[in-house]
Amino acid sequence: MLKGITVLQIGKYYPPQKYGGMETVLSLLCSGLARAGAEVTALVSNRGPGTTVENIDGVKVVRAGSIGEVLSTSLCPGMPLLIKRLQADILHIHLPNPLAVLSYFLALPKGKLVVSYHSDIVRQSRVYRLYRPLLRRFLEKAERIVVATPCHIRYSPLLTQLKEKCVVVPFGIDRKWSTPSKHVLRKACQVKERYGVPLILFVGRLVYYKGLEYLIEAMKQIDGKALIIGTGPSEKKLKRTIQRAQVRDKVQLLGQVEEEDLLAHYYACDVFVLPSVEQSEAFGIVQLEAMACGKPVVSTNLRSGVPYVNRHGITGLVVEPRDPQSLADAVNLLLKDRGLRERLGEHGREQVRTRYCADRMVEEYFVLYEEVLG
Incomplete structure (x- = not known):
């Protein structure tokens, strides 16, 4: 053509x-x-x-x-x-x-x-x-x-x-996200065994507009473990925030991981969270990656494409930015309701297949x- x-x-x-x-x-x-x-x-x-x-x-x-x-x-x-x-x-x-x-x-x-x-x-x-x-x-x-x-x-x-x-x-995004190999699925099981369940996942650069300090604060009220994948200039600040919030047993900074391991972490998690706080997060392509893996997304109501991609009540839940209480409530709702997680995750997978x-x-x-x- x-x-x-x-x-x-x-x-x-x-x-x-x-x-x-x-x-x-x-x-x-x-x-x-x-x-x-x-x-x-x-x-x-x-x-x-x-x-x-x-x-x-x-x-x-x-x-x-x-x-x-x-x-x-x-x-x-x-x-x-x-x-x-x-x-x-x-x-x-x-x-x-x-x-x-x-x-x-x-x-x-x-x-x-x-x-x-x-x-x-x-x-x-x-x-x-x-x-x-x-x-x-x-x-x-x-x-x-x-x-x-x-x-x-x-x-x-x-x-x-x-x-x-x-x-x-x-x-x-590439179709590989929705068609994991048996090796990736075995690795996903190993991730669950290593960290326990339930697992909350974030993937992205560690920069100011990602709002990770609000996820860290929210983890005080969430019975699970948050895995943060990525590197960036905010890393040292986030380590101090984790220590100050006394959630070192609940929040793990994993740095950069290889693509196969990244895919395994997506399949291992129960909920994906994108807690961004600024319009700089214009789309959030990581939402698509999570949706392709059949995972519900919790994201924020920004004046950008983020809530357009993650449709509230259809592919995940949308909360107001800079609100750790609402973030914790949304994650807890999904963790307590497996049927809701599966329904939202399946809708997300279909959205990626047909539109994204x-x-x-x-x-x-x-x-x-x-x-x-x-």
Whole structure:
């Protein structure tokens, strides 16, 4: 379908470097497009000063040398020149990424511009006020602005002014999450034996907007064990919070784990919790991973796509952010009612199968690219 089309995807990072939700979506989209016959190049930042090129699943991955990072933005002096050299029919840029926006204007490439708007910039509000006019001009140049949920448009002050350009293409995840091997299921049993049951799971970067301090506080009232998978700048602070709350026997920080072990922990848990507190959590792709494994999700009522993905009373429960009591009540309700857990988990699995699978995401981008190219 896409044979002969060249696509340049520009993101912040590409797996296995800084593997988060944005990187997951980027890699799944790139590999899916490559399998469909497109010539795909992913241009991202490297972790060091050298520029490297490698092939991953049929995708040419160019990591531009970086001299450091400021305000969560990598500094890659060679990015504009690389964009100019890597000409393509479709230039697909994933935001937020101020480096890519500035580099675009410096390079002025010829390809059709498609933008994936993953989230607003929330934390650096002062700098954002200076950056916003450039971002607005950039978005006006785009043929299409793609968002993962209608909430991204509704709650974004910028996108509400550009909604005629916006289209919704839901994120999708790999089918591997819903089809575990026997080895993974054996590992899941070992996780249960090691920690006991019931198990509450969190997966994600340990950063300010994840709201993990509220989960730790809630664990005082939950008869179970919380397993926290991930690393990040908040790790030391969270260790102090766990000690101060006197829940060291209930909360375990497991750090980063291998993909197979991660899948085993999903299947071992009884409830998945995403207690985020800021709009920076724009979608929560880990919710899909938990849902694909048949697990009910407890998430927060943010002005973002998070409660759109986890439907209250359908795939899980939604509570107000920064409310450890409501969080504890929701988790306890699920732990006490196995039938409710299974019903919500099955609905979640069905949602992923029909709406949030990677194959469907890639197919919808096929259609979008064809429309843009005419």
